[in-house]
Amino acid sequence: MVGADLSGSAVYLYGSVGPDHGSASIALNGDIVVPLMNLTLPWSLPYQLLWFDTGLDASRSLTVVMTNLEEKKMALDFVVLTADADTLANL
DSSP: OEEEEEESSEEEEEEEEOTTBOEEEEEETTEEEEEEEEOOOSSOEEEEEEEEEOSOOTTSEEEEEEEEOSSSBOEEEEEEEEOOHHHHHTO
16 A cells, blocks of 8 residues: 645546556545556556546645555556645745
8 A cells, every 4th residue: 555645736646557467556635536447558668657536626635545456566666646836835
């Protein structure tokens, strides 16, 4: 499980997929928004856009959790967060 507390108007999760990867779920603020995400492909690819959400309230804190659902690999490479200047000034 990987989690982060963030603030912003949009969030993008990038990770790896491949033959030795399994499946995962995504929760936003405690609500499961993706119950089953398949991370398995016949070839390995890093830095793939796995999930995103836009139009979020930048004045509220966001909690994003990605949970591994199998005994296989799950990799989160990086998170991109978009925010206005006021939000960035408070980080």
